[in-house]
Amino acid sequence: MPTVSMTVNGKQVTADIAPNTLLVSFLRENLRLTGTHVGCDTSQCGACVIHINGESAKSCTMLALQADGAEVTTIEGLAKGNDLHPMQKAFQENHGLQCGFCTTGMIMSAVDLVKKHGKPDDATIRKGLEGNICRCTGYQNIVKSVKAAAQEMEG
Amino acid sequence: MLKKIPSPAPALNVGKATKHDSADRHVRGNALYIDDIREPRGTLHLAPGYARESCGKIKSLDLDAVRSAPGVVAVLTASDIPGLNDCSPSFGGDPILADGRIEFHGQVVFAVVARSHLEARKAAKLAHIEVIAETPMVTAEDGLAREASVLPTYEFSRGSPEATIKASPLALSDSFRIGGQEHFYLEGQVSLAIPQDQGEILVHTSTQHPTEIQHLIAKMLKIRDAAVVCECRRMGGAFGGKESQAAQWACLAALASHVTGRPAKMRLDRDDDMIMTGKRHDFRCDWQAGFDETGKISAVEVDFLARCGCSADLSLGVNDRTMFHADNSYYYPENRITSHRIKTNTVSNTAFRGFGGPQGMVFSERMMDAIAIKLGLDPLDVRKTNFYGDSGRDITPFGMKVEDNILEELVGELEQTSDYRKRRQEIQAFNTRSPFLKKGLALNPLKFGISFTLKHLNQAGALVHVYTDGSVQVNHGGTEMGQGLYTKVAQVVAEEFGIDLENVQITATTTDKVPNTAPTAASSGTDLNGMAAKLAAETIKSRLIDLAAKLYQIEKSAISFANNHVQIGQQKIPFAELTQQAFLQRVSLSSTGYYATPNITWDRDSKSGRPFLYFAYGAACAEVTIDTLTGEMVIDRVDILHDVGKSLNPALDIGQIEGGFVQGMGWLTTEELVYDDQGRLRTHAPSTYKIPTASDLPDDFRVKLWDSPGNREDTIYRSKAVGEPPVMLATAVFSAITNAIASLKPGVLPQISAPATPENILAAVKLMKSGD
Ligand code: FES
Numbered sequence A: 001m002p003t004v005s006m007t008v009n010g011k012q013v014t015a016d017i018a019p020n021t022l023l024v025s026f027l028r029e030n031l032r033l034t035g036t037h038v039g040c041d042t043s044q045c046g047a048c049v050i051h052i053n054g055e056s057a058k059s060c061t062m063l064a065l066q067a068d069g070a071e072v073t074t075i076e077g078l079a080k081g082n083d084l085h086p087m088q089k090a091f092q093e094n095h096g097l098q099c100g101f102c103t104t105g106m107i108m109s110a111v112d113l114v115k116k117h118g119k120p121d122d123a124t125i126r127k128g129l130e131g132n133i134c135r136c137t138g139y140q141n142i143v144k145s146v147k148a149a150a151q152e153m154e155g
Numbered sequence B: 001m002l003k004k005i006p007s008p009a010p011a012l013n014v015g016k017a018t019k020h021d022s023a024d025r026h027v028r029g030n031a032l033y034i035d036d037i038r039e040p041r042g043t044l045h046l047a048p049g050y051a052r053e054s055c056g057k058i059k060s061l062d063l064d065a066v067r068s069a070p071g072v073v074a075v076l077t078a079s080d081i082p083g084l085n086d087c088s089p090s091f092g093g094d095p096i097l098a099d100g101r102i103e104f105h106g107q108v109v110f111a112v113v114a115r116s117h118l119e120a121r122k123a124a125k126l127a128h129i130e131v132i133a134e135t136p137m138v139t140a141e142d143g144l145a146r147e148a149s150v151l152p153t154y155e156f157s158r159g160s161p162e163a164t165i166k167a168s169p170l171a172l173s174d175s176f177r178i179g180g181q182e183h184f185y186l187e188g189q190v191s192l193a194i195p196q197d198q199g200e201i202l203v204h205t206s207t208q209h210p211t212e213i214q215h216l217i218a219k220m221l222k223i224r225d226a227a228v229v230c231e232c233r234r235m236g237g238a239f240g241g242k243e244s245q246a247a248q249w250a251c252l253a254a255l256a257s258h259v260t261g262r263p264a265k266m267r268l269d270r271d272d273d274m275i276m277t278g279k280r281h282d283f284r285c286d287w288q289a290g291f292d293e294t295g296k297i298s299a300v301e302v303d304f305l306a307r308c309g310c311s312a313d314l315s316l317g318v319n320d321r322t323m324f325h326a327d328n329s330y331y332y333p334e335n336r337i338t339s340h341r342i343k344t345n346t347v348s349n350t351a352f353r354g355f356g357g358p359q360g361m362v363f364s365e366r367m368m369d370a371i372a373i374k375l376g377l378d379p380l381d382v383r384k385t386n387f388y389g390d391s392g393r394d395i396t397p398f399g400m401k402v403e404d405n406i407l408e409e410l411v412g413e414l415e416q417t418s419d420y421r422k423r424r425q426e427i428q429a430f431n432t433r434s435p436f437l438k439k440g441l442a443l444n445p446l447k448f449g450i451s452f453t454l455k456h457l458n459q460a461g462a463l464v465h466v467y468t469d470g471s472v473q474v475n476h477g478g479t480e481m482g483q484g485l486y487t488k489v490a491q492v493v494a495e496e497f498g499i500d501l502e503n504v505q506i507t508a509t510t511t512d513k514v515p516n517t518a519p520t521a522a523s524s525g526t527d528l529n530g531m532a533a534k535l536a537a538e539t540i541k542s543r544l545i546d547l548a549a550k551l552y553q554i555e556k557s558a559i560s561f562a563n564n565h566v567q568i569g570q571q572k573i574p575f576a577e578l579t580q581q582a583f584l585q586r587v588s589l590s591s592t593g594y595y596a597t598p599n600i601t602w603d604r605d606s607k608s609g610r611p612f613l614y615f616a617y618g619a620a621c622a623e624v625t626i627d628t629l630t631g632e633m634v635i636d637r638v639d640i641l642h643d644v645g646k647s648l649n650p651a652l653d654i655g656q657i658e659g660g661f662v663q664g665m666g667w668l669t670t671e672e673l674v675y676d677d678q679g680r681l682r683t684h685a686p687s688t689y690k691i692p693t694a695s696d697l698p699d700d701f702r703v704k705l706w707d708s709p710g711n712r713e714d715t716i717y718r719s720k721a722v723g724e725p726p727v728m729l730a731t732a733v734f735s736a737i738t739n740a741i742a743s744l745k746p747g748v749l750p751q752i753s754a755p756a757t758p759e760n761i762l763a764a765v766k767l768m769k770s771g772d
């Protein structure tokens, strides 16, 4: 079994895994970081979005080995202890969630979106979140949340 | 006349836009769904196996290769079931594992139990199933041709509509289709069964109906209900798809744990989930109506041909509700509303937010549009002309009197705030000058009956514990699927005790705390469970009042609860102090609460009585632009005004309205289920089945709650149910599209079915242009 090492949420992890282990399974099962969800298994819903070297990626269609040596951030690594990331705070305050299943992936995508676009307008946010399905909220409050967070986020 | 509604005391918790109780956990990613629960050591995983064919007798089932595949611990077939092999919520016909024959493509024939999910899935592919294939009935017409039905035809009728239509100055007839819809709850079906002492079993299951699953597992394993506990803390969405159809996967997990003695989990892969679980019923709808020059209807005849799939499942209630809402907001002096429940060899269609109601309303709104187009009138005027009214125009086709009608005011307000008349003129001007892009506008009303139409389901239980430190634990039979039920019930309990919401602990729904519950469905979660929790809290509160009156030698009326304190005459003590006292004085701090909805008397056989406690109302105004060269469509603006009575939580209610509307919009515009001629679903992933994303939102989306004096019925804090009705506000989008296409040729009704996908819009446009 090959060995994989990566930094996950600031911690170095090394494990022997089957070569076909998906990154999402590695995170959920080996590391028990279950905030990354599986909604479709096929790269379409965005429930599994994480950051790899600061860029958002869908972890359900990536092998853990492909992230070897990478810097991985999951939803669990976004807050600084008790201090929520502005995006997390915004989703909470603007009711950008209902069942919550899409929320973690949505937040990870949104953080990347704001990083790339600074203070995006509604149209940019709507377009930028196309890869994340939410079946509950109708997106209105999600767009509102992202907009609010963008005001709080640096740069 | 509206009943006088008592003005409530100022509230501390109810009515506040409190955030969802799990919001903090959701944004941190530590809210646990079933698949996130730490698995006990040795947990096994299941995967379903099915045949390639859609229907026929199973000739042979060779599972040798499956059994010897790596990691496989057991392979389950029908013969492993000790008791009843059926997970139907109603009349049977839903085998947990196919026994002898299959009725639809994707029906589970066996289940692999392996060390890992992947091993189970790989092994499931190795089976050889031989089926003596029969020609499947795929469409409603196929079923009709063979006179196949899952339930008898049911009908409401009044007067002699056929003759009246003939005698009417004007008449129209039409036939169109309404598509089905996949739930696509983001969290797929999942259950984890854990064996307990002495053959007892605990099942964590993502379901709207833990009680039913408890009963089905008990029957399957031939054990007592009391030996099975079903628990659900939260679902990652459900929308009706986990009302009856969560059961099969829970049963299979339980069976695996029964056979192997080990914990077992079944989580459906998304494609399997879409293939193997039922959807919103799709319909053909044939109708005719008679009316006068103003568009006022004299009589309506409609036949709903529903594709129910291979079994009854919840089709009785679903199709009844289509009939209950075939009138939407309109008075039909004479009518015949007939519902055909057709059997097909496709997956059994099931509950989906609105429960048949949406299809009924898509019909009524198409009829209004058709009449307006024929007469060259504004569709809103035709709608208003047909609204329920005063005595003489207030009896529904099922005989219930509409007593709480607020449509005129509500629609009138939306007409103003949406600038309907002005925009109508602008759109007409736009369409005259724009050769290829055409705009459409519609303002559609909504009236939705609240209560389960199956009377006995209108009951709920709750269990409230107060601890000596003044903290409170609440449990009830309702399940949380994102709608915020737990939050609302906690608000109610906090309100009763006059304490902060933080002091109310919400616990998972489980059959060992509150038994014999109804499903969380029919929008009734808060109405029922909120009331039950309130009654439980009131019982404890009255004991505390008795105690305080005795201890402090004071009139009971001088005791009140607010701000985490109890006011006892001139004295004020912390709530926690009184609860301490209660323990020392040997007063019970725990109580159940039970609520049964009053005033509902529907009798299905005699078709009489009152099925609903009240109606929820709303209206939506939608503006769309279509491209007549490509069929593409954008929704430019949507204004919604919706009635939730006195809102228990405006933030949650608006969330339900926005989410419900977008879901309805997806159903009517982009979500298309395609079956091939063998009855195989070809759109079994979001890559081929288009669910709205953020970029599909109306460019301008305005949602407001109707400023209500409160529900005239004595519901929980005078609120109204909100879960399902908003889905039907999306009929405005379908009507606006019809309106845009109709602009191509005044007087001609566009032949458009739902969903109005770009393809269907283009076809309808072409038909208009071709002069047919
Ligand atoms: S689970 Fe990865 S995109 Fe859906």
Ligand code: FES
Pocket: A096, A097, A098, A099, A100, A101, A102, A103, A133, A134, A135, A136, A137, B186, B236, B237, B482
């Ligand atoms: S909150 Fe349920 S899917 Fe987005």
